[in-house]
Amino acid sequence: MAISTSSSNSAGATPGDQAYNALFKNPGHGRHWLKVKLVGTKTNRAALGAKIQVDRKAADNSTISIYRAVGNNSSFGGNSLVETFGLLDATRVTQLTVSWPTSKTTQTFRDLKVDQAIEITEGSDTLKVIPWAAVKAAQR
Secondary structure, three states: OEEEOOOOOOOOOOOOOOOOOEEEOOOOOOOEEEEEEEEOOOOOOOOOOOEEEEEEEOOOOOEEEEEEEOOOOOOOOOOOOEEEEEEEOOOEEEEEEEEOOOOOOEEEEEEEEOOEEEEEEOOOOOEEEEOHHHHHHHOO
């Protein structure tokens, strides 16, 4: 669903730009997700360069892997450092693996709940669940 938030024809990024500002709302359509924030200790604090692999079971019981690299990967440098994984109909993440570039270590977590935000600190054996209200506030 798109909602136009502009009342003039020059609402783009620069004067004379004829693009309209728009706000898009994506309600999720009943699919599942997982948000992962990494905190480096030996690697830089923002975990730039770290790699995340999320394995989930599909409806047909096959395993599907999703890969992300933490970094400023968008065309204008606006990516969040919190990685979001769309999990479709999966109700659990069977395995999540983080590979850290500086320490050359990996961390593996198994059997994670979906529809939550988590924080993983380099070298820690545990992960921290981030309350949903904090995630929503950080996205504003």
